[in-house]
Amino acid sequence: MPVVVIANPKGGVGKTTLSTNIAGYFASQGHAVMLGDADRQQSSRLWLGLRPPAARPISTWDVNADLIVKPPKGTTHVVLDTPAGLHGWRFNDVLKLADKVIVPLQPSVFDIFATRSFLDQLAEHRHAGKMQVGIVGMRVDARTIAADKLRAFVEGLGLPVLGYVRDTQNYIHLAARGLTVFDVAPGRVEKDLQQWQGICSWLDQ
Numbered sequence: 001m002p003v004v005v006i007a008n009p010k011g012g013v014g015k016t017t018l019s020t021n022i023a024g025y026f027a028s029q030g031h032a033v034m035l036g037d038a039d040r041q042q043s044s045r046l047w048l049g050l051r052p053p054a055a056r057p058i059s060t061w062d063v064n065a066d067l068i069v070k071p072p073k074g075t076t077h078v079v080l081d082t083p084a085g086l087h088g089w090r091f092n093d094v095l096k097l098a099d100k101v102i103v104p105l106q107p108s109v110f111d112i113f114a115t116r117s118f119l120d121q122l123a124e125h126r127h128a129g130k131m132q133v134g135i136v137g138m139r140v141d142a143r144t145i146a147a148d149k150l151r152a153f154v155e156g157l158g159l160p161v162l163g164y165v166r167d168t169q170n171y172i173h174l175a176a177r178g179l180t181v182f183d184v185a186p187g188r189v190e191k192d193l194q195q196w197q198g199i200c201s202w203l204d205q
Helices: 015-028 042-050 088-097 109-128 145-154 171-175 186-203
Strands: 003-006 032-039 056-061 079-080 101-103 133-140 161-165
Touching: 003 015, 003 088, 015 032, 015 042, 015 079, 015 101, 015 133, 015 171, 015 186, 032 042, 032 088, 042 056, 056 101, 079 088, 088 109, 101 109, 101 186, 109 133, 133 145, 133 186, 145 161, 161 186, 171 186
Parallel strands: 003 079, 003 101, 032 056, 032 079, 101 133, 133 161
Antiparallel strands: none
């Protein structure tokens, strides 16, 4: 049962957007998905509450501030949305569960340096075990200088850039309805689905 953790100690980088859409992708593939929310803001849980009955099911995973529990039997894929400021024993507990960690990162010098020590920690854990780590550039145009700088920074750490998620209202409008880019007609979100191809391929490895 793969467990995908979305983590970055910096707030406002797009963790919930990534978490919900990854859960939506797994659900679109027919998997029994659980979306856990270890963030005090409970944004992912709120999103699940908005999800329409007709959409492919995504279950909740009861995770609280002091304890991370294993999902019940029958679950095939788990996605865990984590809070800003994740560190200490909570950080270690999350990494023990994780098969894959995705770090959303915006291409600004402030975000990069704020995340640097966290990425160094992940690189150490990655070398020590079987956990895979990947970076997703958030709110960025892959053709820009900012994207090139982000790629150069991450490649220096030996971590792959899985893809880039553009800054678009599509995610905002879909989130307000408990939906993802994988829940609507492909023609409506064609550019977004193209950007997700690399991310989805990595998730399926």
